[in-house]
Amino acid sequence: MTIDEIVTLIQAVSDNGLTSFVYEEGDQKLILKKKKKKNVAQAPVAPVVISQPAAPVMSPVAVAVPAAASASASETGLVNAQKDVEAASKDNHEKSVDIGSDKVVTSPLVGTFYSAPSPEADAFVQVGDMVKKGQVLGIIEAMKLMNEIESEYDGVVEAILVENENVVEYGQPLFRIR
DSSP: OOHHHHHHHHHHHHHTTOSEEEEEETTEEEEEEOOOOOOOOOOOOOOOOOOOOOOOOOOOOOOOOOHHHHHHHHHHHHHHHHHHHHHHHHHHHHHHHOOSOSOEEEOSSSEEEESSSSTTSOOSOOTTOEEOTTOEEEEEEETTEEEEEEOSSOEEEEEEOSOTTOEEOTTOEEEEEO
């Protein structure tokens, strides 16, 4: 069998969507396999809801206002409404970030958090464990790469803020160290 014939077979396997092909001739054997594409479903992401006070209900009233004054009043109302939304967002963000300690290890990337090196192994750390700077606390899998999360501080693990196999976001607090 020549190289051209092998290339033709490879092209035929690829074009026809075959995943496996075996060819035997005498003492020669040719096996072609094509990896199947995996369908990976993205984990659902919970929507972020920012609560804000409801706008007062106004009944329509006909008022004669000059056009310039009307435009200025509506722009002022929009600016004030925007400031209210920004203030509510900032308040909610501060409440969710305040976790009670200044020693917090956060996620350096988006991925799946694992608390142990394998499903049957013990967790890297438990609440109450002493940790040293550089000690592995967990793993985040991103794009089939395992990234070790190391402690940035010496101290005691005060809280583990994420559960095993949960999806984590960039900057999400993972561990609290005291």
